[in-house]
Amino acid sequence: MSDISFVRTEMLPEQDPPASEVGALGWAKHNLFSGAMNSALTVFSILAIYYVLAALLPWAWSPTWNATSLAGCREILHDLGREGHFSGACWGVINDRWVQLFMGFYPPEHYWRPIAAFILLGVALSPVLFSDQVPAKLIWFTGLYPFLMPWLLWGGSIWVPLMVLAGFVIAYAAYRFILDKMSELIALIAAVIVAVVWWLFLMGPIAEFVFNIIPIGMEAVGSRKFGGMMLSLTIGVVAIGFSLPIGVVLALGRQSDLLIVKALCVGFIEFIRGVPLITLLFVASTLLNIFMPPGTNFDIIMRVIIMATLFASAYMAEVIRGGLAALPTGQYEGADSLGLNYWQAQRLIIMPQALKISIPGIVSTFIGLFKDTTLVSVIGLLDPLGLSNGIRANAEWNGVVWEIYGFIALMFFVFCFSMSRYSMYLERKLQTGHR
């Protein structure tokens, strides 16, 4: 009788996992067909994707880039044997009008100005957005940018923005001068009064006088010429820029213990947030000049920017209030125990942290406002959507629908999607910094 007991003396060679568990097949089994319900969903989704693409791609694949009218597009498609309304897209309209959709009626010889303005915007924002990758000195440029941008876009005498800037310098000088003699509060109020008097009454004549002696300036471009994506960006950037300081003040007011100040701030914020933007734009187009002293006449884009600023400030105030609320109480108490007064504490301890936490919220407020700038087409401004009505009414392109809307949607998508991705990246970066 032989010994049948068996002891394995060496390891078996490792075997590959079953083919159904690895590679594409295994992945599909786990992620697409893990059950009856999942399989049905997968098949349904793939069918849906197929139908959409099968309808869209042949339409989009249409060699009509060089056509100069809708009839031209139809002719090209006819020669290819493609007939009917949905036989192919008419890309000629984009080729013909994309510059207009970006720039509106801005004079072509000055296109470099808005382009430079928006490129410099990126430079000006970089100390805030990519603080670890650019020199800190760049923050000076950020401070100067608000005066540079309007001059680049609207042109005119360089002395006007410089005189506006001088207003801040004069106000600061007045503040320091009075602070030596009297209390901080009086100095602050006096500084504000000095600045307002300077801007309202003295600045204009002085700027004109200096311009007559040293005429430095660029050709002025009227707001009426603004249009397309450039108009949307201008309204969005200017409104967000101005709304930031107003929003900070409103948020502080809402958090303060001073009853009347708090009531005023809450009332303003809730009123603006409770009404649709379109009603505020109607205020801009019909009422704002009635509210101003007789004879004042802001042009429509200025009025829209004013109302958009008020609109954005209310939302900004809520974002910043969120940032303030997110700060641990220890920060406030720490500032108190160092003996800092309210404004010192805000300037040195609270605001730098609260604003940093609020950056993602500020970016998404900007995205929202930027999307909402399309509403100005309702009151007759020529943003991309407003321009599209004009293009569709044009004899050559009468009947083009999808190409233009698709292109405008794509422009907005590219801007908003990249900004939202950036904001998400920032959120992650900030989160790790605070844990």
Next chain:
Amino acid sequence: MTTLSDPPQESFRLSQLIYDTRYRSMTIQIIALIGFLLLLGWLFGNTAQNLADLGKEPSFRFLSEPAGYDINQRLLEYNSQDTHLRAAFVGLLNTLVVALLGCITATILGVAIGVLRLSSNWVVSKLMMIYVETFRNVPVLLWIVFVMAIMIETMPAPRAFKGENPASEMMLNDSVAVTNRGVYVPEPLFTNTLGDVHLFGAASMRFDVSLDLLALMLVLGASLWGASWFRKRADKIQELTGDRPKTWHVRLGLIVVPTAVLLYVLGFHLGYPELKGFNFKGGTHFRNSLIALWLALSLYTAAFIAEIVRAGIMAIDHGQSEAAAALGLRPNRTMKLVILPQALRVIVPPMISNYLNLTKNSSLAIAVGYMDLTGTLMGITLNQTGRELETVLLTMLIYLAISLSISAVMNMYNNRVKMVER
């Protein structure tokens, strides 16, 4: 020798208003108030001056004048001889209708998409991600005009339904017609109708309430109440004896039978839309503008709601469902008793602001010609009467009232579901 035991005499000096923290806050507030009042006075003064120059005098008398324009999509009876106030009221109801419809559809769609985005199915979750990103990153106004363009350009004209061999056919057994003028659906009709009750007589708010509808709602409400009473009784018996009596057939009967009987008594039938000449007659007509606005607002807001729902579900710790399973709860009970109540706390507050946004965005109706509050009061009434100050301010106030009431109601709900802090 003076003693220091006496506290220094309190005396008020003017400089204390600025240097003493006790009085300084008062000073700041009074300065702020004066500044605010000055600003208001300045605005009022300018406005009065400008209006006087224009020869206008602010008054709301125009509201009682005949409007002279038609509103094609409406819930109430209205004709062009009615007053501007009546037109505004009809417009307000239109705003509320589209907002309500939009909120309901957006919630359903958004919850479905949010849940599907968390699905383990790769294709489905990526598809939902594409949906969310596409809709969130393109302006809502663009979506509204886009859907409107789809309705007008790709749907068949009513005459395509004509003839022996029509190019288009009605859907659902000849009951629904989708045309480029809108969607026609069957309307509920009653042979033995109870009639209408007229509320508010001849006022601008006059309102016809169909007694049939009222009776149906009453009966259905009573049935639902009875059914829930039955369920509660079953709960009680189960607690006492451990046995749960079978109730589903009684409850089903309670809900279905009375309503069915009432419908039969009232002679309920559907009025189908029919092609007469070049257009459809009969049935209920949802115009393009309403459909476009409703769909676009729902699809756009659904993308935001999906993200909220996803965040809400992801915020629940995995341990919660594991613990529920360890307690022996079945998956649907886990969802109902453990996950959902906690997720709702995270979901409800941002949901409120999305409902508010949808309601405010419904004012974009003006872009497609749906006659909501913006289209009537701030649109045609403004153009016809030239009363920009009164109409715009009134519109803003009404929207403010709507927003504040929505947030009040939703905050009440939020207070009910939110965590009870210990």
